[in-house]
Amino acid sequence: MPQIRRLPETLVNRIAAGEVVERPASALKELVENAIDSGATRIAVSLGEGGLSRIEVTDDGCGMTADEMALALERHATSKLPDDAIEKVATLGFRGEALPSIASVARLTLESRVRGSEQGWRRVTDHSAVTDEGPAALPPGTRVRVEQLFARVPARRKFLRTERSEYAACLDIVRRLAMARPDVSIRLEHNGRTIFDLQGGEGLAPRVAMIVARELADNSVAIDLERGEMRLTGIAGLPTYNRGVADHQYLFVNGRPVKDRLLVGAVRGAYADMLARDRHAVLALFLDLPSEEVDVNVHPAKTEVRFRDAAAVRGFIVSGLRQALSTGDRRSAQAPDAGAMGRWQVEPAIAPALGSIFRGRDWTAPSSNVRATSEAFRGFEAQVMDAPLGRAEQAEPDPEQAAEYPLGVARGQIANTYIVAEAADGLVIVDQHAAHERLVLERLRAAGAGDKVAASQALLIPEVVELDEPACDRLEDQAERFARFGLVMERFGPGAMLVRAMPGALKGGDPERLLSDLADDIAQHGKGLLLEEKIEHVLATMACHGSVRAGRTLNVAEMNALLREMERTPRSGQCNHGRPTWVKLSMGDVEKLFGRH
Template sequence: MHATRPKISQTRALIRQLDESAANRIAAGEVVERPASAVKELVENAIDAGATRIRVDYAGGGKTLIRVTDDGCGMSAEDLPLAMSRHATSKIDGSDLLNIHTFGFRGEALPSLGAVGRLSISSRTESGDGAQIAVTAGRMEGVRPAGLNAGTVVELRDLFFATPARLKFMRTDRAEALAIADVLRRLAMAEPFVGFSLTDLDTGRAVLSLDSEQGELFDALEARLAQIMGREFTDNSLRLDTEREGVQLTGYAALPTYSRGSSVAQYLFVNGRPVRDKMLHGALRAAYSDVLPRDRHPAAALFLDCDPELVDVNVHPAKAEVRFRDPGIVRGLLVSGIRHALAEAGHRASGTVAAATLGAMRPEPSGPRIWQMDYASRPSFNSVQSAYAAQAPQAPTGEPPHHDADGVIEPQGFADAQTPFGAPAPYARIEPESGPTEAPLGAARAQVHENYIIAQTADGIVIVDQHAAHERLVYERLKRQIAQSGVKSQALLIPEIVPLSAADAQRLLDHAEALADLGLMIEAFGGDAVAVRETPAELGTVDARKLVLDILDELADQGDSGTLASRIDAVLSRIACHGSIRSGRQMRGEEMNALLREMEVTPLSGQCNHGRPTYVELKLSDIEKLFGRR
């Protein structure tokens, strides 16, 4: 029994040429998915026209009106009808589709917008007269004069009115407005020397207002990112500027302790073009794999620049996807560039950690604020010492206080003291004043609750989680040992035979040498199968078949695999966790200071293996604010 195929006629269908209006509506389905897509295309055209100021206004979430005004080079009256024709562009001559230096080049955006909405373009060159053209549902009107300054104004009204079925797939006005704002922010990051503004005409609210930045590229980029992503991001991020085999990586990547709950703060650009590339996002995740847990995501704004012939941007009409000639070089540059920057950051941690600590410590206001005496009227050092001596607590046994050679009362130990309810007092031990307070992490002064080291710096204090800090130090030590001596492997008594398809077997064997460096020895085993003869010793007993299949999935998905390396790192992390100083251990002063000094010279020591901060630094000025002294 044969099933009927209702979508295919049983009689021979005639081949016919679609008219231009139908072709434009079909093309619009790929180029213009939603109002944000229209904004993207129009703003990119403005940037390609050399605009230094671009204004975007919208109403009804962009479904009712989108207006883009720029001060670019403009178009003449003769250019306007041609601009509304499909595949008409001033950006390429068609001889080389790989050497693309502009945002747009396909010549599809304007005719596609005119096919599904009411589009009007008013434009004027610096030395010419203004002109206007209108297109409604693909029907072009004649060119007529228009009065305006040099530049272009594009108005798109009633988007998708000619294809009402598409309107059913639009989201709420608020959701579409948020998408428009996101598109404009991404383009504004790529062009810090261009001013942008975005206005919601329904409410009259200025959603975005960015002046053009001045100065060097990195300074301009930092200022623009601070406006869009927040000053917290730029204050807690690392500057990247590295190059490999003709590919340059620049931008900013956040410290691991400044992480997010989702990937919303990840912005990637290729030759200035905002992209959403699966391989690049995977590389970014891999770069932080050693310092972030799986439920946290890094924040970054990264710019990859290379010869246009090394990347194909003509993969999709929306141009949000790209394809690199050698993706391995790009992925390796991104991973190594970020990891090198994180290693150079040493023990640095995000300033938001200290801010959160101060927020947790800040008491609720109770009554009017009482100001301390100003610095000019503070007592002398000798009088302060005398006051301290008079206020010193008595020993808990009732014994008379002990005095030192200068007559100052010495504090007594309270480690064995009892609380008023009979329970032992929390453990705390004060260290003598020794060690360099001018060192980045200061000198150890106390250990409290048998887990936290209090160190004094030149201008504040540092609170260190001794277990988390030592865990990172041991982990980095183990990784250095593995890098120097290699990953030891253990031979399987009976090799594991893994049947695969011919393509999968060849893909795996192409990476056999790299896998061997990680302790996994594989070789061809007749037909399409592979034989696993050795596995990494650090993994212990391992399901070789499942490991091979996981590696294959990652190779097919990203073209590279970090599964085996990440598993080895996970084992080293567990070893470091169990082999580090445990919470509850009492440490001597020299041990605490040795820990601080090693943290200062160890990469990534600002966070433990799970991405949590290992220390909190509080400046003296912040502490004084807590007590109303400032």
């Protein structure tokens, strides 16, 4: 039998580094977090080849003395835990593993100067071995340079990705930390090129919009809610402003960037009836709660957290997001499609035909040519359009409060599908079917139709569904909640559930497949959303079939009634599938189309 032995310190550090430093972005995250924890107001990040050849982080924080620098390179040495109360940690870092882990798999140059000191100190380690140290000239603060990452660990080096992929991961890390601290100025350079230079003190919303997308500022709602000791702030994109991947969802807990399944599931639940399943919201959410209510010591990378009362946190986020969106999302995505607008600038294809109509016209003697021109135009009209698709009615006097209507006053209908309205600040085009579909859905909810749709349909013979024990445990924990949606089940032994009733909306459904999907959904998102989505889908289908169809002729009174109800109804800015129900073209844009600018 092999003898038990103590592993050498260098190997211990490399093993620890495997958990903390997976790639250049992992090392960069630890270094920038250290800079933030030092009280820095300015942080400069410089990368070479996506961090593969060089990572350098410079800050103007509190700095370290020579003795503190030596101690900082020892494992589990930190200044961020003044006592043993790890459950009350208030800094981004606290484990004391980052610097020694990085130093064990790279060449690390650490330079620092305490404010008020005449000179700084430099300490160089090459894969844990100290190779040089001495005085250094630098401003107050700290500069850390990491080179030759994994140079002596070829097994790890070969698993790194391309320069472009590693740079993308580093960029994401800096972006998230820059959002977490809008009061700190952060500059990022890559291969000598400045990527961004963000100034501190600009505010949360402007910084998030600057990092994610500038148009987010005009297509989002601000969030600032409190419940007990919990507070939720940030900005959430309108459902019509969405992406095909979830990479633009930035979540923070007590200022710490996290990637947490419970929070992702809560966001998905909040947008459940406003987005198609393959689309994802764009947002930045900041959740603050007492430090003892959340465990950040789950993984060395510190990107996962565990909540003491997960259900309360999830409910707060879902209700908070829905409340914010219901007050602000009567707006649609603000900018019309750029491609569609660009086509307005092109000379119409019918221009030659129009030219042929007026060519040879004697403008000094209109009476002799009116009939010929009229006949020519009728021939052209027959050529380019079989039947008129737009119509207008005799205008009625506008109401006195017309200028106060956000969606304006109806002026006509195009293709029996789109309502054209004039608002005080522009031209509004409304998709009548998409808009009415949302209105009908909100009416159904207000009337309690969801409860009726979810009413239980008792099974003639209860069905036993066999699943693995963990899946049964997850379903049993949520059984009471599912019962409110019409799914009545109970535990039937270690590896089975007994289904007594199904939601009326899912009559004829397969209980085994439903429970399997629900168990997987809970495992992935922390709390099952699938059943709610199925119920919502039935409501949405009812709303779709009960709404005004495209192609139906509406009179002006009906159009205006639809516009006024849209202005009163939450979430009327998008249909049940996340598409915009209306777009607005400002008067300035209209004038540009005609060169009046």
